[in-house]
Amino acid sequence: MIAILRLALKSAWARRLTLGIVVCAIALSTALLLAVERVRSDARQSFSQTVSGVDLVVGARTGSVQLMLYAVFHSGSATNNIRWDSVEVLAAHPAVDWAIPLSLGDSHRGFPVLGTTVAYFEHFRHGDRQALAFAAGRPFSEVFEAVVGSAVAAELGYRVGDRITLAHGMAELGPEHADKPFTIVGVLAPTGTPVDRTVHISLEAITALHLDWAGGAPLPGLAIPAEQVKKFDLQPREITALLIGLKSRADVFRLQRHINGYRGEPLLAVMPGVALDELWQTLGMIERTLLALSALVVVIGLAGLMATLLAGLNERRRELAILRALGAGPGALFLMLTAEGLLVTVLGELFGCALLAVGLFFGAPLLQTQFGITLGGQLFAGNEILLLQSVLATGLLASLVPGWRAWRMSLADGLTPKN
Amino acid sequence: MNGSAIRIADLLFRWPRQPRPCLDIPAFEIAAGERVFLHGPSGSGKSSLLGLLGGVAQPERGAIELFCTDITRLSARVRDQFRADHIGFIFQQFNLLPWLSALDNVLLPCTFSATRRQRADDVRAEAMRLLTHLDLAPDLWPQPAAELSVGQQQRVAAARALIGRPELLIADEPTSALDAPRQQAFVDLLLRESGAAGAALLFVSHDDRLAAHFDRTVALADINRIDGAASA
Structure with a gap:
């Protein structure tokens, strides 16, 4: 038994070039499979942890997915806004602990601008209930002060003290609010969420920017200089969305019903976890297809193993x-041939894992900055052990044939032998 | 040594899915230590007979006794072990595992048979002794078998068949790849070594010019009642 396995090893070594190529094929396909699974599960993780600690997201009546898209991902735009008096009513509701108004619509060099209050930095949570942290500086306190996300700062090379101007609308070359520049007073630490790609300013600043604007363009003949805006009432008349935290989570359904039936104007309240799941479902097809494709690549790799062993036979x-x-x-x-196939499979898997580890080391920072997907550091997380076992089982099956x-x-x- | 090395009685063998049997041998015997030349044209059933003697094939009927053990009554696993313990095989060419060294090829039977390992005592020393005895220069021993000449390979194969002193040597056309002068030399080598080891030798070939010097010459057609040419 041992003697046969030793012979199998020596025989395999004699054919190391051919088998090495098969090992490479299996290693690459295993690495691909694991990488897809890693990105898939971590993307989902990052996605579902985009916002946490927020009990309800409120917007004008629309689809819950649309509401999440613009309120949380700052992507797309709202068709309708919430009136400020509704905000005041909801914020005063006895079940509500805190309410953060959000106002979207402007941008800075492709990055969305979010008008909000300092409460945002205090109450917004992402990941596993992590608060926003400042890498440098402080929250805004004056009208023309801005706090930028980590990706904005990194990509545009901004530091505290830099001055920026905002553009109206989301187009990169939209009309500029050039007369009212902002000073960056804070840079947020990376979160792996859309916060990283957002420029935060106060609600008052949003109002101030648009004092002399109407219908998406500057009013001709009217220009209010930045230093004079404080003479005006900067209370917003409407906002895009509202994040609500409750005193007790038990009230969430009651308040959701209350808001959805609000008489003042048609509103929609969604629970972010539920809506994010729903949104993920729509993306799930792609994710599952990707996994199926990479599984197919592994099967092809193992079919190659089988073909090589059979041809060598x-x-x-x-x-x-x-x-x-x-x-x-x-x-x-039988044992000799099967052991050889199994050995090749195991080697392929080991090299595949090594390949993934190296790939993660170099690729993870890129994914984090480009796509906001934070990849877990540990090598064998979640389904990966299961996937490796399935690859091994399939490899064994493929080796049984030769x-x-x-x-x-x-x-x-x-x-x-007849030949 | 007394008794018989091989005793076949009332043997009938047919390959699976063949309408006619290819071997029907009423009786055939080789005494212990006897050196027999068995000749027959290709297709006359020589390979089938060797397969039966090796215990790789099973007859439809009859007994094959090797050293008083009827191997047809043994299980496949025990027959494999019996072959490993008692028979040394030498084939035509490509006798060796090409990826093992000459020395490791000689040692192979000892990894499959504890009996032969014990009889060889110090297996490496015994392998070296056999290789020296068969005139294979020591600098060739560590070389992969694939790099040896055909003549050298056949001598390594002979050493492998002889290690652990099996009681029966079976050679199947071992000289067919050698040139004429070397053929006789190799036959003489086998006769000498089997004689020295006291092993019975069954030398199978279609070329009866090599039959001189054997104790006995047998034509397969004489012991097999089935006409090989007709069944092939």
Whole structure:
């Protein structure tokens, strides 16, 4: 038994070039499978943890997915706004602990601008209930002060003290609010959420920017200089969305019903967890297709293993007959071939894991900055063990076929191979 | 040594899915230590007979006794072990595992048979002794078998068959790849070594020019009642 396995090892070593190529194929396909699974699960994780600690997201009546898209992901735009008096009523509701108004619509060089209050920095949570942290500086306190997310700062090279101007609308080359520049007073630490790609200013600043604007363009003949805006009432008349935290989570359904039936104007309140799941469902197809495709690549890799072993078997017919004459039974030859296939599979998996580890080391920072997906550091997380086991099981299955062929061949050939 | 090395009685063998049997041998015997030349044209059933003697194939009927053990009554696993313990095989060419060194090829039977390992005592020393005895230069021993000449390979194969002193040597056309002068030399080598080891030798070939010097010459057609040419 041991002797046969030692011989199998030596025989495999003699064919190391061919088998090495198969090992590479399996390593690459395993790494691909694991990488897809890693990105998939971590993307989902990042996604579902985009916002936490917020009990309800409120907007004008629309679809819950749309509401999440613009209120949380700052993508797309609201068709309707919430009136400020509704905000005041909801914020005063006895079940409500805090309410953060959000106002969207402007941008800075492609990054969305979010008008909000300082309460945002205090109550907004992401990931596992992590608060926003400042990498540098402080929250805004004056009208023309801004706090930028980490990705904005990194990509545009901004530091505390830099001055920026905002553009109206989301177009990169939209009309500029050039007369009212902002000073960056804070840079947020990376979160892996859309917060990183957002410029935060106060609600009052949003109002101030648009004092001399109407219908998406500056009013001709009217220009209110930045230093004079404080003379105006900067209380917003409407906002885009409202994040609500409750005193007790038990009230969430009651308040949701209350808001959805609010008489002042048509509103929609959604629970972020539920809506994010719903949104993920729409993306889930792609995710599952990707996983299925990479599983297929693994199957192709293992089919290559089987083909290589089977093709080699014809050339090794003599070898098997010699072993047979020396006393090896058909079972031993079966074991020899199967062990070889299994060895190649295991080596392929090991190299695949190593490849993934190296890939993660270099690729994770890129994914984090480009896509906001934070990849977990540990190597064998969640489904990955299961996937590796499935690959191994499939590899074993693929190796049984040449093993079985060797068995049959040795019985048919006897001591003198037919060729 | 007394008794018989091989005793076949009332043997009938047919390959699976063949309408006619290819071997029908009423009686055939080789005494212990006897050196027999068995000749017959290709297709006359020589390979089938060797398969039966090796215990790789099973007859439809009859007994094959090797050293008083009827191997047809043994299980497949025990037959494999019996072959490993008692028979040394030498084939035509491509006798060796190409990826093992000459020395490791000689040692192979000892990994499959504890009996032969014990009889060889110090297996490496015994392998080296046999290789030296068969005139294979020590600098060739560590070389992969694939790099040896055909003549060298056949001598390694002979050493492998001889290690652990099996009681029966079976050679199947071992000289067919050698040129004429070397053929006779190799036959003489086998006769000498089997004689020295006291092993019975069954030398199978279609070329009866090599039959001189054997104790006995047998034509397969004489012991087999089935006409090989007709069944092939």
